[in-house]
Amino acid sequence: RDVLRRDPHQEFFHSDVRGVLRSIGPVLVEHPEYTDVVGRLCEPERVIVFRIPWVDDSGRVRVNRGFRVQFNSALGPYKGGTRFAPSVDLDVVKFLGFEQVFKNALTGQDIGGGKGGADVDPKALSAGELMRFCQSFATEMAGHAGAAVDVPAGDMGVGSREIGWIYGQYQRLIGYHEPGAFTGKPAVLGGSALRPEATGYGTVYFTRRMLDDQGRDLDGARVVVSGSGSVALHAMAKVIDSGGTVVGCSDSRGSVSEPDGVDVDLLREIKGQGGSVADYAEKRSGATASQGSPFTLECDVALPCATQNEIGPDEARALVDHGCWAVAEGANGPVTPEAREILREGGVGFGPGKAANAGGVAVSALEMQQAAGRERWSAEDVDAQLSTIMSDAYDRVREAADRYHGDPGDLENGANAAGFLRVAEAMTSLGVV
Ligand code: NDP
Known part of the structure; x- marks a missing residue:
């Protein structure tokens, strides 16, 4: 009630808080000592909203709004990405920051949760403009970031x-x-090996564990991956590595169906030159471009890796009708609450983003460790650690789903319960702070 009263128009944030509160009821029955944590957990420790002035190529002064929500530092320094997109506002950043608190807890690493960004379309800026924009953003962030304080990384629009x-x-x-x-720095500045790949790879590692429990695997599976950005392209590469076929993909301008399998290298090259999935389809005889959702295509596994609210009731019904086995969220919030219910009733496995896409922040935390120890770890070493972290996160979530919700396959409730338990224990140990 306090959350609704304080910020009545923050719909993304409210919807996420409601989902978490529904999941943790049975945890509070077993742990009544954590009841007073709930109100504090829903209120960010600190919200920073700031002006970003910058000069465009024509010499005009422009202004955007920047955000950093330092949500919870019970487990460690605030950690979470920075999103540059026109849709960024305080509601979106609080929703993402709240998710991040649980996600980071699920990795088992010592990191708190935060998120930030700015309401800018980076694709509309020249490289020079974007650098000046980033510098102006950093000028404000300098007073708030630090290895032991708040460690921002990239997200949509920030590589x-x-x-x-x-x-x-x-x-x-x-x-x-x-x-x-x-974190997420270029390798020459100490960026971790495999950080760009980590979210996409991690989502596929998590999906493989989900399929394992169904007695299935990705080998021979038809997979739709939405988006064709950082998370999506690496998820596609790992799906193919695992023996699956990527039969559909998308970007903000449309989608593509290709039953014989998307050529990820070609797609990456075309996207890297500013092209679209439609430009890709023009170069491939077996590919068809459309304006519809990729999730209405027939598939065994769906990995939404673009943005929030990509799978609504219509897409969820199509996935159920096509006999889809599992949906795992590579993106943050791509499956709406109504769609999740339809998937659940239709018997489709669901891997929530706060667990399934935790691979990126997990490798970011490994980057923090490498920076602290002045070390560089190999891609093989980081990949092995990532795979273990995703596997452990899956086990933690499955166990909590079974214990508190009586269904080991209810990974959504399990993720909220397992994340809450770890944060609540830390907050309680710190006293009322
Ligand atoms: P990118 O900016 O690299 O890619 C985003 C992709 O989504 C692009 O292909 C973009 O299209 C597409 N897209 C954007 N809006 C829409 C839309 N309305 N409909 C269809 N497609 C759309 O971002 P990331 O890959 O880094 O992030 C994707 C998601 O994953 C986000 O939700 C992010 O929060 C989440 N995430 C990312 C992590 C990371 O490590 N990067 C970590 C954990 C979660 P176009 O190419 O045309 O711009």
Whole structure:
């Protein structure tokens, strides 16, 4: 009630809070000592909203709004991505920050939760404009980031190039090297091997464990992966590595069906040159472009890896009708609550994003460890750790689903319960702070 009263218009955030509260009821019955944690958990420790002034190529002064929500630091420094997209507002950032608290807890690592971003369309900016924008963003963030305080990373619209620029300005302002203050940096600045791949790979590792429990695997499976950005392209590569066929994909301009399998290298090349999935389809005789959702295509596994609310009731019904085995969220919030209910009733396995896409932040935490120890770990080493972290997260979620919700396959309730338990124990141990 307090959450609704304080910020009545934050629909994404409210919907997420409601979902979590529904899941933790049975946990509170067993652990009544955690009841007073709930109100504190739903209120961010700190919200920073700031002006980002910058000068465009024509010399005009432009202004955007920046955000950093430092949600919960009970388990460690605030940790979470930075999103540059026109749709970014306080509601979206609070929703993502709240999710991040549970996600980070599920990795088993010592990281708190936070999220940030700005309401800018980076694709509409030249490289010079975007660098100046990142520098202006970093000028404000410099007072709030730090290896032991708050460690931002990338997210939609913010890749290693942008993190490099943000870190460059930060380092200049603080006057010394502190590579543990930002993750997702270019390799030459101490970025971890496999960080760009980690979210997509991790989603597929999590999906493989879900399928294992169904007595199935990805070998020979038909998979639809939405999006064709960082998470999606790496998920596609790992699906193919695992013997599956990517039969459909999409971007913000449309989708593509290709029953014989998407050529991920070609798609990456075309997207890297600013092209669309429709441009890709033009180059492939077996591919068909459309304006519809990729999730109405026949598939065994669906991996939404683009953005929020991609799978609504219509797409969920199509997935059920096509006999889809499992849906795992590579993106944050891509499956609406109504759609999740339809999938559940239709017997489709569901891997919630706070567990299924935790691979990115897990490797970011490994990057923090490498920075602290002045070490560089090999891609093989990081991949082995990522695979173990995703597997352990799956076990933690499954066990909590079984114990508190009486169904080991109810991974959504299990993820909320398992994440809550770890954060609540830490918050309780710290006293009322
Ligand atoms: P990118 O910006 O690299 O890619 C996003 C992709 O989604 C692009 O292909 C974009 O299309 C597409 N897209 C954007 N809006 C829409 C839309 N309305 N309909 C269809 N497609 C759309 O972002 P990431 O891959 O980094 O992130 C994707 C998701 O994964 C986000 O929800 C993010 O929060 C989440 N995530 C990312 C992590 C990471 O490590 N990067 C970590 C954990 C979660 P176009 O190519 O046309 O722009």
